[in-house]
Amino acid sequence: MEKEKLTGEQIDSLDGILKQRGTGSENAVGILQDMQAKFGYLPIEAMQYIADNSNVSAKQLYGVATFYSQFRLSPVGKHIVKVCHGTACHVRGADMVDTAMEEYLGIKMGETTPDRQYTIESVACLGCCSLAPVIMADDTAYGHLDRAAVRKAMNKHKMDTKAKAEQIS
Amino acid sequence: MTNTNGFHKRIVVGYGSCGIAAGARDVYNEIQKSLADLGEEVTLDITGCNGSCHFEPIVEVYIPNQPKVSYGLVDTAKAKKIIESHVVNNVPVDEWTFEKGEFSEETKAFTSPQVKIALRHCGFIDPESIDEYIATGGYEALKKTLTGLSQDDVINQIIASGLRGRGGGGFPTGKKWQLAKASASDEKYIICNADEGDPGAFMDRSVLESDPHAVLEGMVIAGYAIGANHAYIYARAEYPLAIKRLIIAINQAKEKGFIGKNIFGTGFAFEIKLKEGAGAFVCGEETALMASIEGERGMPKKRPPYPAVSGLFGKPTNINNVETFANVPWIITNGPEKYASYGTEGSKGTKVFALAGKIKRGGLVEVPMGMSITDIIEKIGGGTSSGKPVKAVQLGGPSGGCIPKEYLGISVDYEELKKYGAMMGSGGMVVMDEDDCMVDIAKFFLKFTQNESCGKCTFCRIGTKRMLEILERITSGIGTEADIDLLEELGQGIRSASLCGLGQTAPNPVLSTLRYFRHEYEAHIKEARCPSKSCKALITYSIHTTNCTGCMACVKPCPVQAITGKKNEVHLLDIERCTRCGVCSQVCKFDAIMVE
Numbered sequence: 001m002e003k004e005k006l007t008g009e010q011i012d013s014l015d016g017i018l019k020q021r022g023t024g025s026e027n028a029v030g031i032l033q034d035m036q037a038k039f040g041y042l043p044i045e046a047m048q049y050i051a052d053n054s055n056v057s058a059k060q061l062y063g064v065a066t067f068y069s070q071f072r073l074s075p076v077g078k079h080i081v082k083v084c085h086g087t088a089c090h091v092r093g094a095d096m097v098d099t100a101m102e103e104y105l106g107i108k109m110g111e112t113t114p115d116r117q118y119t120i121e122s123v124a125c126l127g128c129c130s131l132a133p134v135i136m137a138d139d140t141a142y143g144h145l146d147r148a149a150v151r152k153a154m155n156k157h158k159m160d161t162k163a164k165a166e167q168i169s
Numbered sequence: 170m171t172n173t174n175g176f177h178k179r180i181v182v183g184y185g186s187c188g189i190a191a192g193a194r195d196v197y198n199e200i201q202k203s204l205a206d207l208g209e210e211v212t213l214d215i216t217g218c219n220g221s222c223h224f225e226p227i228v229e230v231y232i233p234n235q236p237k238v239s240y241g242l243v244d245t246a247k248a249k250k251i252i253e254s255h256v257v258n259n260v261p262v263d264e265w266t267f268e269k270g271e272f273s274e275e276t277k278a279f280t281s282p283q284v285k286i287a288l289r290h291c292g293f294i295d296p297e298s299i300d301e302y303i304a305t306g307g308y309e310a311l312k313k314t315l316t317g318l319s320q321d322d323v324i325n326q327i328i329a330s331g332l333r334g335r336g337g338g339g340f341p342t343g344k345k346w347q348l349a350k351a352s353a354s355d356e357k358y359i360i361c362n363a364d365e366g367d368p369g370a371f372m373d374r375s376v377l378e379s380d381p382h383a384v385l386e387g388m389v390i391a392g393y394a395i396g397a398n399h400a401y402i403y404a405r406a407e408y409p410l411a412i413k414r415l416i417i418a419i420n421q422a423k424e425k426g427f428i429g430k431n432i433f434g435t436g437f438a439f440e441i442k443l444k445e446g447a448g449a450f451v452c453g454e455e456t457a458l459m460a461s462i463e464g465e466r467g468m469p470k471k472r473p474p475y476p477a478v479s480g481l482f483g484k485p486t487n488i489n490n491v492e493t494f495a496n497v498p499w500i501i502t503n504g505p506e507k508y509a510s511y512g513t514e515g516s517k518g519t520k521v522f523a524l525a526g527k528i529k530r531g532g533l534v535e536v537p538m539g540m541s542i543t544d545i546i547e548k549i550g551g552g553t554s555s556g557k558p559v560k561a562v563q564l565g566g567p568s569g570g571c572i573p574k575e576y577l578g579i580s581v582d583y584e585e586l587k588k589y590g591a592m593m594g595s596g597g598m599v600v601m602d603e604d605d606c607m608v609d610i611a612k613f614f615l616k617f618t619q620n621e622s623c624g625k626c627t628f629c630r631i632g633t634k635r636m637l638e639i640l641e642r643i644t645s646g647i648g649t650e651a652d653i654d655l656l657e658e659l660g661q662g663i664r665s666a667s668l669c670g671l672g673q674t675a676p677n678p679v680l681s682t683l684r685y686f687r688h689e690y691e692a693h694i695k696e697a698r699c700p701s702k703s704c705k706a707l708i709t710y711s712i713h714t715t716n717c718t719g720c721m722a723c724v725k726p727c728p729v730q731a732i733t734g735k736k737n738e739v740h741l742l743d744i745e746r747c748t749r750c751g752v753c754s755q756v757c758k759f760d761a762i763m764v765e
Contacts, residue, residue, distance in 0.1 A: 026482075028464035029447050034404070056464070067466040068447035068625075070406055086368035087563060087599045088525035090613050099750050105726055124617060125368035126407060129523055129597070130222035130531030132192050139409045141190035146728065147755055167740065 086125030215377020219292020331517025336490030367566030387494030512538035544547030565594025568674030570681025629672030
């Protein structure tokens with residue numbers, strides 16, 4: 001995409017991020033985190049805009065963006081479901097949770113549903129080991145999962161997000 | 170809080186990540202709704218994690234002038250009943266309480282061997298209220314430090330306590346402070362390492378979620394001791410609740426003047442900033458962590474110079490982890506002798522362990538150093554969740570090792586664990602039973618370190634990849650006898666030729682399982698057999714013709730349609746199609762799925 005593709009509103013929000021985080025190179029990680037929170041991923045033209053308007057070089061931004069597993073360079077679903085593969089989850093059936101999630105959403109790990117609602121990914125450890133196996137849908141963890149509980153957890157997450165959306169509107 | 174003599178009735182819901190995952194949010198909402206209908210003034214509060222994750226959601230009821238009553242495994246229906254019976258009519262529902270109910274014995278077994286120092290407030294106070302922290306003596310240690318102790322006094326007390334780094338390294342904390350104090354500089358930094366990345370460890374998350382002020386207080390004390398005025402907390406982004414509560418706590422401490430300029434009128438100034446990690450395990454290594462705070466890729470640097478001399482932004486820096494800081498205020502308040510009265514010759518005080526895996530009562534436990542692993546697992550944890558014998562215990566995460574059941578009598582002590590090929594690490598303790606394949610566990614950890622290797626050192630970057638390939642061959646049944654020697658050779662090479670702790674310890678899970686479970690490796694290689702029936706390439710599923718009742722429960726769930734059959738007739742399993750995912754054995758209620 002071309003640099004000109006950024007809308008005025010997007011430029012405003014990037015300026016806002018720079019204003020809040022500061023333009024020094026030590027803020028690279030935080031700037032990218034805010035950008036990702038805003039866009040859902042890191043659009044290359046937005047990174048170029050930051051590089052042009054701060055003391056963080058394009059080289060550093062790209063280097064940081066590709067080093068940390070949190071950052072994504074392509075768009076993802078509105079909701080992200082992380083399947084924990086920590087030690088405790090591993091010995092208590094994380095592979096089975098993968099299968100159940102893939103089946104429930106009809107996509108493979110790391111993929112996004114065609115309606116761009118859900119992305120599923122496998123992560124190292126969510127730190128809820130005593131509830132293993134665990135998933136985290138957005139910011140909520142669901143534990144003690146088996147096949148049936150995965151479906152239940154996902155249905156509940158869908159309901160809760162719907163209720164939240166209605167509350168806001 | 171433990172005050173039971175307040176004017177109001179009070180209900181407290183355990184609201185840590187574990188509690189929420191177990192359903193505490195629904196329980197909280199239900200109670201809120203019931204209370205609104207009640208018309209009576211009842212306070213509803215939250216608290217952090219008290220460690221009994223296996224009993225979450227937990228609800229506590231305080232009635233004025235009566236002892237506290239705690240309920241475990243509460244759901245919305247139980248919550249409703251508790252309000253009706255206990256809160257309104259003053260009749261506790263005894264059968265669900267920790268004190269009298271069916272888990273009273275288990276609760277006693279779980280809690281009585283523990284000594285809570287780092288976790289002293291966890292599950293007792295509202296982590297989002299600084300007033301509750303202050304009411305339990307919070308920030309008194311800071312006051313004592315700033316108004317009555319010299320920098321050297323503080324350092325000497327920490328040295329005398331015997332406290333060692335709880336993040337894994339085990340370096341004496343007081344000595345570390347002494348080195349940082351000795352470095353002359355106009356600016357110094359304190360860093361709290363809250364980048365808890367070991368899979369299987371969650372002590373730091375729980376402390377941050379349940380008692381964030383204890384960590385902040387420890388940091389300010391450390392800052393005074395070494396002469397630093399700036400601090401960073403580097404927290405994992407995967408811990409959203411911990412981050413939220415840290416932000417609240419920092420703001421509250423600023424408002425009360427425990428952080429900021431002129432603390433307690435002494436002229437001492439201290440500020441704390443929060444940095445969120447971005448998902449890189451290597452950033453738990455101190456030089457990588459500092460690179461990350463500086464906005465760079467988190468790659469380790471050569472030491473020396475050590476951070477105490479040249480650390481963050483080139484200035485002298487002292488880094489400790491969450492649990493270490495949480496111990497500090499307690500030591501200042503209660504005295505180093507009291508702390509050192511717990512533990513062994515070389516390992517003083519207590520250690521928090523995250524008890525997980527195939528354990529009956531999992532959760533967060535804090536025990537005096539020197540307790541045996543068996544006591545932790547059997548007495549506190551209640552043995553395995555499956556009822557099968559323990560096979561091994563994994564300690565220290567990807568840097569640690571597996572201790573086999575023969576040696577579980579050894580005590581938790583930095584040196585002793587090292588002698589047996591494991592390490593204290595940050596405190597993950599994952600229990601494994603006979604169904605767990607040790608080659609698979611080694612492969613699991615290596616996959617993790619391989620994935621997290623930053624790529625700077627060749628041995629770590631490529632060596633771990635080659636080791637992983639070998640392990641994949643072995644678990645697929647196509648390993649050769651030379652593979653074991655090759656694993657050992659590569660392991661030694663990676664250990665000696667990597668710059669940082671991640672690489673140096675990456676081979677440990679393989680080397681320790683080779684040391685104690687060589688026969689399992691050999692069974693995979695020589696007989697193409699997985700003794701634990703866990704490695705998918707080496708097992709086959711079949712249907713037990715007598716046990717199968719033809720209930721069809723397994724037919725639909727099979728993702729590859731490998732099972733066919735009619736109602737009330739024995740089903741058929743097509744092993745050519747079967748992907749050995751295990752779904753059928755999970756849904757079968759008649760033990761009719763066999764694994765060979």
